[in-house]
Amino acid sequence: MENLADKLNREPPEVLRSIKLISGIAEELGYPVYAVGGFVRDIILGVEDFDLDVVVEGDGINLTRELSRRLKVGWTAHIRFKTATIHIPGEVRIKLDVATARREIYDLPAALPKVNFGSIKDDLKRRDFTINAMALDISRDSFGELVDFFDGRKDLRDKVLRVMHDLSFIDDPTRILRAVRFEQRFDFYIEPRTLKLLKESLSKGMLEKVHNHRLRDELILILKEPDPVKSLRRINKLRGFKFIHPSLAVDEKTFALLKRVDELYQWFAGNFVHKHKHKVERWLLYLIVLLENLSMVKLKRTLQSFAFHKKDIQKVISFKKDTAKVVSKLKKEISISGIHKILFPLSYEVVLLMLLKSGDGRVKRKIQNFLRVYSGIQIHLRGDELKELGLRPGPDFKLILKELLDAKLDGKFSTREEELLYLKNEILPDSAAIPAFRQESKKP
Numbered sequence: 001m002e003n004l005a006d007k008l009n010r011e012p013p014e015v016l017r018s019i020k021l022i023s024g025i026a027e028e029l030g031y032p033v034y035a036v037g038g039f040v041r042d043i044i045l046g047v048e049d050f051d052l053d054v055v056v057e058g059d060g061i062n063l064t065r066e067l068s069r070r071l072k073v074g075w076t077a078h079i080r081f082k083t084a085t086i087h088i089p090g091e092v093r094i095k096l097d098v099a100t101a102r103r104e105i106y107d108l109p110a111a112l113p114k115v116n117f118g119s120i121k122d123d124l125k126r127r128d129f130t131i132n133a134m135a136l137d138i139s140r141d142s143f144g145e146l147v148d149f150f151d152g153r154k155d156l157r158d159k160v161l162r163v164m165h166d167l168s169f170i171d172d173p174t175r176i177l178r179a180v181r182f183e184q185r186f187d188f189y190i191e192p193r194t195l196k197l198l199k200e201s202l203s204k205g206m207l208e209k210v211h212n213h214r215l216r217d218e219l220i221l222i223l224k225e226p227d228p229v230k231s232l233r234r235i236n237k238l239r240g241f242k243f244i245h246p247s248l249a250v251d252e253k254t255f256a257l258l259k260r261v262d263e264l265y266q267w268f269a270g271n272f273v274h275k276h277k278h279k280v281e282r283w284l285l286y287l288i289v290l291l292e293n294l295s296m297v298k299l300k301r302t303l304q305s306f307a308f309h310k311k312d313i314q315k316v317i318s319f320k321k322d323t324a325k326v327v328s329k330l331k332k333e334i335s336i337s338g339i340h341k342i343l344f345p346l347s348y349e350v351v352l353l354m355l356l357k358s359g360d361g362r363v364k365r366k367i368q369n370f371l372r373v374y375s376g377i378q379i380h381l382r383g384d385e386l387k388e389l390g391l392r393p394g395p396d397f398k399l400i401l402k403e404l405l406d407a408k409l410d411g412k413f414s415t416r417e418e419e420l421l422y423l424k425n426e427i428l429p430d431s432a433a434i435p436a437f438r439q440e441s442k443k444p
C-alpha cells in the first residue's frame with residue numbers, strides 16, 4: 001500500500017498542524033480518521049488545496065466539537081448528516097469539513113439522497129469519480145496510508161475520469177458539469193463508458209431537472225476556473241446551455257468575446273485595482289457575456305430563478321440595458337465631465353465589458369481614459385472644509401460638490417487655491433439655496 005506521509009509532511013505548516021491535531025483528537029476518541037476527496041487527489045497531483053475534507057468512522061460532530069474547543073474557533077454543524085465545518089484562521093485560511101462516514105441512497109434522480117452511516121469504503125463508494133474516491137489515512141498509527149479501493153490512483157496516473165457506478169450522473173446530474181470541469185482543468189480524459197453515461201444522462205434532460213440553485217453553484221465554479229472558456233466550449237458541444245434557459249444559444253461571436261475576457265481582466269487587475277480599490281469579479285464578467293443573447297425578459301427571469309446575488313443581477317441587467325445607450329453617447333463629442341457622468345454610476349464589470357464590446361476607437365479611448373484618469377479625479381476640498389465655509393449638508397451641498405468636480409474634470413482649475421476661488425466666485429454666488437454662505441460672506 002502506498003504511503004504518502006512524506007507528501008503530507010510537506011503540506012503548508014498550517015495544514016499539517018490542523019491534520020496532526022485532528023489525528024490526535026481522533027485517537028483520543030478512538031475513531032479511525034481520513035482525509036478524502038479533492039484534497040487527496042490534489043496532494044498526489046502536487047496542487048495546493050486549502051479545502052480539507054475529513055471523514056471519521058465515528059461521530060464527526062464529536063470530533064469537531066473538541067477541535068473547535070482546542071482551536072477556540074466557532075463551527076457549524078448539520079446534525080442530521082453528522083457533518084460540520086470549521087474555518088481555521090491563520091496565514092492561509094483553511095476550510096475544514098468533517099463528516100461521519102456514510103452511505104447514501106438516492107430514492108429520486110437529481111434529488112438529495114437519504115443518508116445512513118457506514119464505513120470509509122461506503123463513504124468513498126458514493127462519490128463521483130474514482131480520482132475523487134481515495135482516502136488518506138491520517139490516524140496516528142497509519143499516518144499517510146493511501147486507501148484506494150477503486151483504483152483511483154491508477155486513473156489519476158493515467159489522467160482518466162471514471163464514474164464509480166452507472167447511475168452516478170442520474171443520481172446527481174451536477175456531476176456532468178463537474179466531469180467537464182475536471183476534464184478541462186487537469187486535461188483529463190473522460191473514459192468511453194463514463195462519456196456514454198454522461199451523454200445519455202444529458203439527452204434524458206437530467207441537467208434540466210436539477211434545482212437551479214445547485215446549477216448556479218456549479219456554473220460559478222466553472223466560471224471561476226483558470227480557463228472557463230474551455231469548459232464552456234465543451235458544454236456547448238455536448239448539449240449547449242438549455243439547462244440555463246431553453247433558448248440560450250452561445251454563438252461564435254459570444255465565444256470570441258468570452259475568449260478576450262481574461263485578457264481584459266488581467267489588464268484591469270494589473271493596472272487599476274490598487275488605484276481604484278475596485279474589485280472586479282472575473283467570473284461575473286464571464287457570466288454577463290455568456291448570457292448576453294437572452295432577451296431582457298428571459299434574462300431577468302433566469303437570474304432570479306437561479307437566485308444570484310442581487311448586486312450581481314443588477315450588473316448583468318445593467319450591461320444589457322445600458323450598453324447601446326452608453327456607446328452611442330460616447331461616440332459623440334462630449335466633455336470629460338460628461339463622460340464621467342455616464343460611466344461613473346456603472347459598475348466596473350459593466351464598464352470593462354463595454355470596452356470589450358465597443359469596436360469604435362473614440363469610444364474605447366474615452367472608456368480607457370475614464371478608467372485610467374477621470375475615475376480617480378477628486379476635488380481637494382473636503383466636506384468639513386465646506387462646512388467651515390458656512391455650507392450646510394443637504395441636497396445643495398451635494399450639487400455643489402458635483403459642480404466642483406465637473407469643473408475640475410473639465411480642466412477649469414487644478415490647485416487647491418484655484419478650486420477655492422472657483423467655488424467662491426463661480427459656484428456659490430449662483431447658488432440661491434445657500435443662505436449660510438451669503439451670511440458668511442457678508443461678514444467683514
Ligand code: CTP
Pocket residue numbers: 036037038039051053126127128129132133172174175178
Ligand atoms: N463529491 C461527489 N459528488 C458531488 C460533489 C462532490 O461525489 N456532486 C465528492 C467528491 O469525492 C469530491 C468531494 O465530494 O472530491 C468534495 O467535493 P468538492 O469540495 O465540491 O470538490 P473537490 O473534488 O474538492 O474539487 P475542487 O478542487 O473543485 O474543490
